[in-house]
Amino acid sequence: MSFARLGAAAFAAAAVFAAPAVGQSRIDDPECVAPANPGGGFDLTCRVAQTGLAPHVDEPIQVTFMPGGIGAVAYNLFNTTRTEDGSAIVAFSTGSLLNIVTGKYGAFTEKDVRWVGTAGADFGAVVVRADSDYRELGQLMDDFSADPASVVVGAGGSVGSQDWMKGALLLREAGASPMAMRYVAFDGGGDAIAALLGGSIEVYMGDVGEMVSHLESGQMRILAVMAPERLEAPFAEIPTAMELGYDVEWTILRGFYMGGGASDAEYQAWVDAFQAAYATPEFAAVQKERGLLPLNLAGAELQASIEQRVQTLREIAAEAGLIAN
Incomplete structure (x- = not known):
């Protein structure tokens, strides 16, 4: 499966x-x-x-x-x-x-x-800071394809956790080995979000539900959600990875x-x-x-x-x- x-x-x-x-x-x-x-x-x-x-x-x-x-x-x-x-x-x-x-x-x-x-x-979400150079998922996927280790990814889980798997799915879809991911593990999403905002990581593999308050503050941006179809407000404007052409869902x-x-x-x-x-x-x-x-x-x-x-x-x-x- x-x-x-x-x-x-x-x-x-x-x-x-x-x-x-x-x-x-x-x-x-x-x-x-x-x-x-x-x-x-x-x-x-x-x-x-x-x-x-x-x-x-x-x-x-x-x-x-x-x-x-x-x-x-x-x-x-x-x-x-x-x-x-x-x-x-x-x-x-x-x-x-x-x-x-x-x-x-x-x-x-x-x-x-x-x-x-x-x-x-x-649902899984690919999250960056509001001032990130990554404006859309395709840019991130290009970097994953060219040099996976050039992107620092973090989340609230160790290697093999569901948050790691979200990143692994993206790398696999980009034609790279999941084991090539430069991944930093944190003990929970709160710590990973703090690291993203502090600049220690570039991409946070999080969950869309925990992003509501952060999106309202304007500090972060979701490049894509890993849902089978578009979500309702407040996420209605965020594309799914699937609709962007990447067979990734979580x-x-x-x-x-x-x-x-x-x-x-x-x-x-x-x-x-x-x-x-x-x-x-x-x-x-x-x-x-x-x-x-x-x-x-x-x-x-x-x-x-x-x-x-x-x-x-x-x-x-x-x-x-x-x-x-």
Whole structure:
């Protein structure tokens, strides 16, 4: 299976909505853990839960940060000392699933946690500073083709992460080896954005959803989004890599898991809250504000989706040489 097919499959699934629930869920001291520093995609994901679930839980959701290993510290903690914590959910993305597949989260697998609900879908974005010499994607692709190491690329993930894969896809499309990419890894999107603005890197392989506030400030410019088709406002004027002639696409599922030892009742309370939120226009408004497509899955539906996605990612990782066939 090609890299682009994963994005297409995820985008197609965005029409699926969970069934509504009613009432408020009783969750004591609800917490959303963003497993990175503030300012990146995990932060964005938790803010969706904090705002979007507010009418459906009877206490405010607190957002806390747990950086380390692009989610590895949190995944290990919620598989050990906090595995029975029913009050907390942890943000994840397609990149987290990729890290599980490639062994970056240790011996724990996708079967060791409980997958709760989604915040929506996001898309890869090729981002530069507003004053960059790169005015369009074609210029960057020309440099990738001529001399990949001449461009300093950075993102919130190590080699083999989904952010690295975004750059790898571009290099491959430019006829260069992904391993020739001059790549700088950061512990989260916030750190990578700071490096871009500070001039330490030239191109940031990020996610379009986290760009809303930065675009409004005029500090950065998106050369292209890795979506299957044009997005709605505020990204409607940004071309897709596909329409510019490059067969590159990356769709990011954003959502939440909790410790595998949480009780059925605790798990269901969170699932009910998400299902209730999905049925409201207010939650859709929160997703749109954060630049997310309303890909709404919770409980058993999400569990089945995760199993399928992990299998697809294993095929992709093998194709990229990240794991053995």
